[in-house]
Amino acid sequence: MLGATAVCVVSWAALVVAAATDAGNALATVADLLGLVPLGLAWLIAVRVPTSPVGPALAWLAACLVGTRAVETWGDTTWWGSDVVAVIGAGAWPWQLVGFLILLLVFPTGLLPGRRWRVLCWLVPASAALMNVAFVLSMNYDDVPAAHSPIAVPEPLWMPLMFAALGVVLAVTVGCLASVVVRYRHGDERTRQQLRWLILAAGAVVVLMVASWVVTSLGWMGDGAYAGFLLGIVVLVPAAVTIAILRHDLFEIDRVLSDSVAWALTTAVAALLTAGLVMATGYLVGRDSVVGLSASVFLVALVVLPLHRWFHNAVGRVIDRDRVVLLERIRRFVDQVREGSAEPEAVEQVLRDAVGDPALSLLLTSVDDGRYVDLSGEPVHLPQDAVRVPLRTTDTEIGLLLVRDPSARHLRRVQLAVSAARLPIEVSRLRLGLHRALQEVDDSRNRIVAATVAERHRLERDLHDGAQQQLLAIGMQLRAAQRQLPPGHPVLGELDQAVEGLEQTVRELRRLAHGVRPASLDDGLAAALRRLAPDCPIPIHFTVPEVMPPEIVATTAYFVVAEAIANALKHAQATRIDVIVREVDQHLHVSVTDDGVGGAPSHGLVTLRDRVNSVGGRLTISSPPRSGTAIEVVLPCAS
Structure with missing residues (x-):
């Protein structure tokens, strides 16, 4: 870090002095000062993450950029040794x-294990030095550099030497890119x-580099065409690297990268289609045909979306696979x-399963009292260490997600x-509220039925013990x-009639009492x-069997059997009842089954x-013609 910083400071000092003496380009010097961005970010990483090798690598990236510019500028001055530096700087x-390239090799956790990667790390500066030497030795045959090499290389050798050095640089670059892939x-x-x-x-x-080449080849701009490319190297890459080290989860980078690649591929293919169709229509209907050009653009517009x-x-499945798979699983x-x-x-x-968090808990807000309940409707206690993600619909909170990972x-x-x-989630909450409402209706109905049974029992007892x-x-x-x-x-006859009337009244009261609740149920x-x-x-x-169901269930079962027997005797012409x-x-x-004529309506016995x-029971009737009738009743709360 200190060495790279020293190189940057000395280089900037040289560039400023050169610009002050009119030997350098003042605008270019201002652009060179953008090297402060990667150097400042390098020190930020070094302070926040001292063990990271990315900070020094980023500092040397700034040193290489600014140092190279300083050497090239030095060669244009009249300072001491400028003749030699001009040859080297060319x-x-x-x-x-x-x-x-060094940044590619060490980002984000250092060199990959293995001897080949260490060798590749040393080959990076060696390949640059080899290319520098090859260019210096071949510069006598090029009219671009202002300086000339002191060593003369035969003309048949300088081109193979140049291509060999360029091949080494390209091979080292591919190796550095391969380390990223691995x-x-x-x-x-x-x-x-x-x-x-x-x-x-x-x-x-x-992309910026390709755009710079296109703009330059079209003659639209001069050296300023490469300003975007240089800004990408000096500002964009260091900023992205710094975010990756300090806050890699700051943005949804997978989605941004996936969308960017998708748009780049779409743009490239659309451009190729446009060029091909324009050439084809120009060949068919003429180059100056507006109809051909319009048809080409229209066809491309149809296929772009x-x-x-x-x-x-396709790109999302490769780059942003987690999000794509997540959405597909949930949509399915x-x-x-x-x-x-x-x-x-x-x-x-x-x-x-979709987000890969087995500790995730989904809580719903109760429709009745606003308490948090789980999906079974049971109230829950919110843990203090869980991260809460509220779920809202407009102004209404419908639930809460509890997760363990607080990362962005x-x-x-x-x-x-x-x-x-x-x-x-909405359906689960509504079904839960509906289930609670139905449960309350069932509970209310059971309370009403139980109260009715108790009242009937009391009435029977009052009739028997009272009237x-x-x-x-x-x-x-x-x-x-x-x-x-x-x-x-x-008066004896009138007394006989009065006593007989009292006996009939007692018998009627007994019949009514038995109709409210059969007294025979006392024996089971x-x-x-x-x-x-x-x-x-x-x-x-x-x-x-000798069963002991609750009072209300026993009473209901008794009347079911009694009424089913009465219906069989009245309508079924049966000879046997089971x-x-x-x-x-x-x-x-x-179950009450007879062998009668059948044909009873399934909606009968209202x-x-x-x-x-x-x-809360369930009654079903099966009565096919000439096959008897079967009445099935299921009563809950049996004990």
Whole structure:
């Protein structure tokens, strides 16, 4: 760092002095001062990351650029040794590449392991020196340099010597580029991210260099045509390298690089198509034909957008594969949700797989109270160490993502994934709210049914213990009064009628009480159902274990069987009825089957269906013609 800085300071001092004495170009000297940018960035890296080799490499990149300019300017002065320096400076331009090639070899973590890379590192300055020497030895046969080589090389040898030196420089350059490729292929995710910054900047420099050649060949500008190229080398590359070392995740570099390459390829192909079509139409309809030119431009305009889309997808799969694969996976899942082949609640696992974060958690905001709940609806406690990514729709917060990686790159990927998965997240939240609403309706219905059963039980007890007992006591009092009257008394008949009326009233109250809740259920469901058989004129076969379901379930099951038997006797012309009750997975299954004529409507038994639905059960009827009728009932909350 200190040596490179010293070279830069001495070179700048020489350039300023030369410009002050009119031996140098003042505008070029101002441009040379742009070397402060890579040197300043080099010191920034050295201070922030002292162990990084990129800081010294960047400093030497500035030293090579400014030093080469100082040598060339020195040769144009009348200073001491300017004749010799003019000869050396005439071929010193390859040294401008040395700093850049060294940067390619060591970026971002140092030289690759292996002897060949160390040898290649030494060959970088050696190839520049060889090219410098070859140019000096061949300059006597070129009218561009103002100086002449003190050594005369035979004319048949100077051209092969020049091409050999140029071949060595090109081979070393290819080797340095190969080190970037090897490092990219075998590097981890961080290394690849850093290399993409360098690739983007280097690609921009190449584009600027080609543009400079085109502008110069067309004669539109003079030496100023290379200003963009020099700015790319002096400013763009050092800035990209600095960002890669200090904040490699500052921007979505994968996407920027992918889009840039896609647009570059689209532009190149569109230019080739335009040139080819213009030549073809010019050959067919004439070079000056406006129709031919317009047709060529129109055809190219038709294919540019589809061509760019194809390039964008193809390049994205190579450069920005993580993002492309992420979006494809989530879009495929969203399509499956739309088709009904995937549950939207699986979005959390899809997001984990897509962004590569197994610790990612998706929390939803409850529609009812605004609390955070998981996808099953259970309230959760927010950990303190997790990074929170809020999910919002307009002004409403619909959820929260918890991630472990706080890096900017990871958070951008998470935001991208969430944006693509917005539909299943919204559907999951709405389904969760709907499920909670239905659960509240079920709970409310169960409470109402339980209260109804309790009220019926109380009414039965009140009728039995209250009104019935009072009526029986009145009847006994009337009988006692009747016995005190002499035989043949005219009031005896009226007392008999009153007592008989009381007995009928007691029997009616008992019937009503049994209709509210069968008293036979006190002995259990199995005993209560079997007591239905003696009053039935056809055989009833029971398969009923000793089960103890909740009160409301037992009552509903009893009335289901009783009404099904009554319907079979009334409509089915059956000769046999089978009643089967069993418990399966905390549900009570009740089946009543007869061998009658069948043909019962599947939507019939409205009263019975309402009774079953009131406790959250399910009733199905199977009654094909001449094949009997089967009534199946499933009641929840069996114990």
